[in-house]
Amino acid sequence: MRIPYRPLAIGLVTLAFSALVLARALAGDRHYFAPVANPVVKEECGSCHLAFAPSMLPARSWQRMMGELDKHFGDNASLDPAAAEKITNYLVANAGDAGGQRYSSKLLKGVATGAAPQRITELPKWVSEHRKVPDWEWRHKEVRTKANCVACHTAAEQGYYEE
Amino acid sequence: MKNMLFVTSGIVAMILSTATLAGPREDLLTQYAAAAKATSFSAARGQTLHTQSFSGGKPDTPSCTTCHGKDTRGAGRALTGKTIEPVAVSVMPMRYTDPAKVEKWFKRNCTEVLGRECTPQEKGDWLTFVIGQ
Incomplete structure (x- = not known):
């Protein structure tokens, strides 16, 4: 069986990128205080x-x-x-x-x-x-x-x- | 001809309605006039009230212009650093249309600047002043 290297590599890169963005977003939360909505x-x-x-x-x-x-x-x-x-x-x-x-x-x-x-x-x-x-x-x-x-x-x- | 009559009567009705339909600002003035037993208000007196310095209130807010700024059509700034929208009706058409809000701020601001509440005469003069600005 042939291993599909290319799609796998693309998948991994995408995943790594998303994880990075998500980590940044979570870190940003430390400075988030929900504003008054009332x-x-x-x-x-x-x-x-x-x-x-x-x-x-x-x-x-x-x-x-x-x-x-x-x-x-x-x-x-x-x-x-x-x-x-x-x-x-x-x-x-x-x-x-x-x-x-x-x-x-x-x-x-x-x-x-x-x-x-x-x-x-x-x-x-x-x-x-x-x-x-x-x-x-x-x-x-x-x-x-x-x-x-x-x-x-x-x-x-x-x-x-x-x- | 019939059409012409229709249009004319429409225009007349519009003029009549604007003349008799007083807005909340006018209602306030009527109310202040009744309370002050005043026959008229003066924009000039209102302007003096707005710009003069008082010593009865809080030392850091001697006059209205301390926070509202000298230009009635420009923004002011509270001591907290927060921007205050201009007081002039010409640039803020929705101002003074909520009577409860007007009364609340007269009470707060007059107490801070003059050290007492404003009289109905003073309120009417000031409102007349900013309506004309």
């Missing part, structure tokens, strides 16, 4: 700042934040109770520790159990991921604040936070 959350949270992905903080963080909207990082961001409840439910259901979200639990690595951190930019993992960003870049007029993810991560609104 229109109310998008509107109410996203009109002043990027509507941060709920998976970036644990559920208890969102609960605390939504309970203190009148003192929201120096602003009174109070909402009517009905809207606030809807938003809280969404954030909690999609929080980083809501289960099955391996990559965001990576961002939550090092957060003490029971702690309710409020600033994503103070999470230990966030700090170590950004340790190489020089001071002058943070002060750049297009950046202004560490919470302005889109200044550097241009696809942040779509959930991608690659370098």
